[in-house]
Amino acid sequence: MKGLEISHVGFHYGERKALDDVSFNVEPGRFCALLGPNGAGKSTLFALLTRLIVADEGVINVAGFDIAHSPRAALARIGVVFQQPTLDLDMTVRRNLRYFAGLHGLSGRSAAIAIDRALAQLGMAERADELVRALNGGHRRRMEIARALVHQPEILLLDEATVGLDAASRQAITDHVHQLAESGLAVLWATHLVDEIAVSDQVVVLHRGRVLSNGPAAELAGDRSLAKAFLAMTAENTEAVA
């Protein structure tokens, strides 16, 4: 498969099991919300997908490349936006992106074209020559997403990308990222906020390191709101474990 395939992945921090037999796929063109409360294991899964840490068990395939056996090919096809911003505030938007393009082996005219294309995808073209410090939080986040697209990845990972933003900025970013999925990217969007999820999205509910459900948001919600269904599901499983 060309998207993301996660099969039976497990990970421990010492004695503590953070991920237990996690399996799901994200196909190209899909927006998949990885929905879980604090401590569910979302950041741990992102660290595995970006090879900051290595899985104890299971297989992760990125665009057909096993991340354990072909890490360079796999990582070249991933764009990632981490929870903590990593921007140089005293450089312009364009220089930040140029630096990142260089890390992916792009320079000169090909880098300039890639940067312009990525900024346009996030509606940030007119801000290219502004200092990052002068941008508001929403625009900084959009710029980070543009940066993650510079090398034209097939899979885009975003870990709680809207933390700390106001309602309008959150909406703009979720709309942009849904459009990116519609244009063919496989998107994995970690969140604990159900209002960022559209009815047609795929939702993987992660709780205490385990996948509780995987399917369309509308199916998970049933005749309730998605928020109620999610709360009921996590509460039920917390009681079962306690």
Ligand SMILES: Nc1ncnc2c1ncn2[C@@H]1O[C@H](COP(=O)(O)OP(=O)(O)OP(=O)(O)O)[C@@H](O)[C@H]1O
């Ligand atoms: N470096 C670490 N050492 C030990 N335990 C850790 C470490 N990092 C995370 N954990 C534990 O692993 C589990 C999953 O944490 P993780 O940060 O992946 O969850 P999360 O879903 O990203 O939560 P949040 O939304 O709060 O960021 C939690 O029980 C957490 O306490």
